Amino acid sequence: MASGHKLWGGRFTGETDPLMTAYNESIHYDKRMFNADIDGSKAYAKALKQRGILVDEELEAILTGLETVRDEWKQGKFVLQPSDEDIHTANERRLGEVIGTGIAGKLHTGRSRNDQVATDMRLWLREEMKDVKKILINLLQVFAARAEKEIDIVMPGYTHLQRAQPIRWSHFLLSHALPITTDLVRLTEVYTRVNQLPLGAGALAGNPFAVDREFLRKELGFDGIIMNSMNAVADRDFVIEFMFWSSMVMSHISRIAEDLIIYSTSEFSFVTLSDAYATGSSIMPQKKNPDSLELLRGKSGRAFGNMAGFMMSVKGIPSTYNKDLQEDKEPLFDSLKTVKDSIQILTGVLSTLTVHPDKIAKSLTADLLATDLAEYLVRKGVPFRQTHHISGSAVRMAEERGTTIDQLSVEDFKSLHPLYEDDVAAVFDYEASVEKRCAIGGTAKSCVVDQIKNIRNIIARYKD
Structure with a gap:
């Protein structure tokens, strides 16, 4: 392809509007694909050689020329021309300058942009x-x-x-x-x-x-x-x-x-x-x-x-x-x-x-353990829907007294339900609370360790 000619220019004789030329081109952003374009062209040249469209010398010239063009891109020495509307045009134009348009012109045989x-x-x-x-x-x-x-x-x-x-x-x-x-x-x-x-x-x-x-x-x-x-x-x-x-x-x-x-x-x-x-x-x-x-x-x-x-x-x-x-x-x-x-x-x-x-x-406050307070009674056979209401009553009692639920007395809890006993104070332990969440996916330490192992297993599976 002669320098300055469009790949598609044979049918056209009139000049393109300069604004249309700029509007149409993509070279300023698709030039980053120069490696991919050269790799694809090299493979296609080899396929053309298999079909007898290129002879050995022509194939070698094209492959060597494409590597020369690649090196110019890598070294920042590739000089764009006004006719280079995209990376494909630019590379083909430069290949023709390096090895001659006669041989370079065969590369596009049967191939479309x-x-x-x-x-x-x-x-x-x-x-x-x-x-x-x-x-x-x-x-x-x-x-x-x-x-x-x-x-x-x-x-x-x-x-x-x-x-x-x-x-x-x-x-x-x-x-x-x-x-x-x-x-x-x-x-x-x-x-x-x-x-x-x-x-x-x-x-x-x-x-x-x-x-x-x-x-x-x-x-x-x-x-x-x-x-x-x-x-x-x-x-x-x-x-x-x-x-x-x-x-x-x-x-x-x-x-x-x-x-x-x-x-x-x-x-x-x-x-x-x-x-x-x-x-x-x-x-x-x-x-x-x-x-x-x-x-x-x-x-x-x-x-x-x-x-x-x-x-x-x-x-x-x-x-x-x-x-x-x-x-x-x-x-x-x-x-x-x-x-x-x-x-x-x-x-x-x-x-x-x-x-x-x-x-x-x-930032850890006793109200975070209101659910644990409800679960205390669940473990003694009380239905959760009831214990949820009872725990809510304890929260309200504490609020009315201007205190927190962990500062309520055992007698206060017993007034809400007779199955509350002296050991209810053990509910107000944040570490114990998280350790109770020990089903798969929970926040107990053993579950978190398993989550870490799972992530590392996934990393190992997809790393290579």
């Missing part, structure tokens, strides 16, 4: 997903390590942001780690659907030179081949699915960020963020703002917006390739960067977070 871009995106995304998997596992390792180290800290558990029952701090941490393990499993499932080969589908009808798509699959490391050529060039479900995955993991990140924002306030003072993940106020010198957590919370909306926006672009597109599909790249690239950065920021926040067990202990 439609199947080329679909292949490049899948190649690029699957490599990025491998990096996401690594940093997600690192985050889970931090969760597990903190949970193991701080397992003896007992804190109030909350529903409706009201103190509810005592739990272990580690149980709280692991309640957020578990959705992340689901995200890890889900990521590997998405990967299998990303890793399907479109190359060899041509523009929409298939390849006219009978290239060996099974060879291409093996050469490029895909798990399978997209069996319908029209679907191969049209499908962007893999983009939407990854952006959905990004939205899910960001929603999980947002929820723990919200909890930590609350717990870091002076009203709670359960935790303090490292200076590396907080900022000060421009006017109030006493403040330490949890900007990292607020940004994590805010960027969850950004990730969802990327997915929703592209789904609206896709929903009305007719069959096969349409230029609307170019709108897949910017939201995908942005979602990928957002989720990678966010996972790493949360990992940094958690690994440097200071927990204040003394302040957490002071």
Whole structure:
């Protein structure tokens, strides 16, 4: 292809509106896929050689030339030209300059930018997903390590942001780690659907030179081949699915960020963020703002917006390739960067977070044990619906006296029900309360240890 000519320019003689040229091009953001584009072209060149379209010398020239182009990208020496509307155009144009347009021009035989871009995106995304998997596992390792180290800290558990029952701090941490393990499993499932080969589908009808798509699959490391050529060039479900995955993991990140924002306030003072993940106020010198957590919370909306926006672009597109599909790249690239950065920021926040067990202990109040007071009678055969009412009466009695339920006397409790005995005072023990929650998934130490083991088993299963 001569420098300055469009890949599609043979039919057109008029000049394109300069604004339309800029509106149409994607090189400024899809150039990040240069590696994927070169890998796909090398594999396709080998497939053309198998069909006798290239001879040995031509194949070698193309492979060597493509590596030269790759090195220029890596070294920051690749010089873009006005005609380079996308990464495919740029690489083909430069390959022609390096080895001559006669040989380079054969590379696109039977191949369309439609199947080329679909292949490049899948190649690029699957490599990025491998990096996401690594940093997600690192985050889970931090969760597990903190949970193991701080397992003896007992804190109030909350529903409706009201103190509810005592739990272990580690149980709280692991309640957020578990959705992340689901995200890890889900990521590997998405990967299998990303890793399907479109190359060899041509523009929409298939390849006219009978290239060996099974060879291409093996050469490029895909798990399978997209069996319908029209679907191969049209499908962007893999983009939407990854952006959905990004939205899910960001929603999980947002929820723990919200909890930590609350717990870091002076009203709670359960935790303090490292200076590396907080900022000060421009006017109030006493403040330490949890900007990292607020940004994590805010960027969850950004990730969802990327997915929703592209789904609206896709929903009305007719069959096969349409230029609307170019709108897949910017939201995908942005979602990928957002989720990678966010996972790493949360990992940094958690690994440097200071927990204040003394302040957490002071927040434990006897009303957290009202359910335990009801369960005391359940163990003596009284139906829970009755004991719930009786325990509520004890709470009301304490409130009317301006005291707490643990300061009521044994006689007070006996006045509410005769089965209350002297040992009722043992109910008001936070450690004993959490240890009673010993069914699988509970907050007893043995259950929390099992949760940590479970997370580490999942990490080991998906690490490689």
